[in-house]
Amino acid sequence: MQIIVNARFLCTRATGVQRFAFEISRHLKRIDPSIKFISPHNIQQEAWADELQAITVGHLTGHLWEQIDLAHYLRKHPDSTLLSPGNTGPLFHKKQLLVLHDVAFLTNPKAFTWRFRIFYQLLIKRLSRRVACILTVSDFSRKEILSFYPYLEEKIHVVYNGITRFPRNLSQYVGQPYFLVVGSLDPRKNIPFILRTYSMLPKNNRPLLKIVGGRGKTFKKELFPDIPSDVEFVGQANDYVLARLYKNAKALLFPSIYEGFGLPPIEAMSFGTPCLVSDISVLHEVLQDAAIFLDPHDPDVWIEAMQSILNDKELRLHLREEGLRQSQRFSWETSAKQVYQHLKGITIP
Incomplete structure (x- = not known):
């Protein structure tokens, strides 16, 4: 089974969602070196892209890339299993694991533009029905997602974030507290x-x-x-x-x-x-x-x-x-192993 990762997260600034996507990706690559990371061309996180050996495809960016260029690539690999770790993914590919981190666009609508809210409401409602499996990052988020999408009860699971292995050989700090x-x-x-x-x-x-x-x-x-x-x-x-x-x-x-x-x-x-x-x-x-x-x-x-x-x-x-x-309860290695097991368990009749 070929696993492909939707690596659009390489093309945006690093927030918590992007950190999750990268850390899970780098540890998945250690578990299964055959995994491919497919990205748009407008990469911002170049060091991450180099580590993952990301492959750029298409000419579009953002959501259009996801729905057109990535979808076109996947049509050439119809039996592949797709991991979309950053809240969105291509609508047409059913053999897909989507990571939906939260539903803030529904619970905190004032934090988003009306265009963004409407787009996400339409996309997530359709995408969540089509994909084979959904992960989220806490029991809190799972319950909140189910309050809006109760039909996801059987296919949504929790995988926690881990902790990045930050550098530890740090120079001594001599500044003000x-x-x-x-x-x-x-x-x-x-x-x-x-x-x-x-x-x-x-x-x-x-x-x-x-x-x-x-x-x-x-x-x-x-x-x-x-x-x-x-x-x-x-x-x-x-x-x-x-x-x-x-x-x-x-x-x-x-x-x-x-x-x-x-x-x-x-x-x-x-x-x-x-x-x-x-x-x-x-x-x-x-x-x-x-x-x-x-x-x-x-x-x-x-x-x-x-x-x-x-x-x-x-x-x-x-x-x-x-x-x-x-x-010490949180580990990217453990979380990546859990994601990998969910990916391996996806079957589409």
């Missing part, structure tokens, strides 16, 4: 809230605030007009830079209102970094008792928690130990 935020401009990430909350901390007794993600200066201006001088926008970070930021942070602040899984906290925990996170059900599922859970709309509880992290050594050590223990 800092809190870390990892997130995009997506309104669900709630970054303006944490900026406003941080600005309420006493200036003479607060660490820096470093924000990873977004688009540098543009990101900064769009988020908050009066940025405190001790806020640093890092922009996109490679694995080495991100690992160093995780390892040396006083705490990761993760005020997200909605997640399908929530990868940054579990990554930060793998470095022993304390995590202050939103009190939402999916983060309880993933992090259990290894984080401090806070109302993502109440700045006072975040201020109190940040001050506790700075002043309470025993609390920091407790969160470090619990976080390291919890992070």
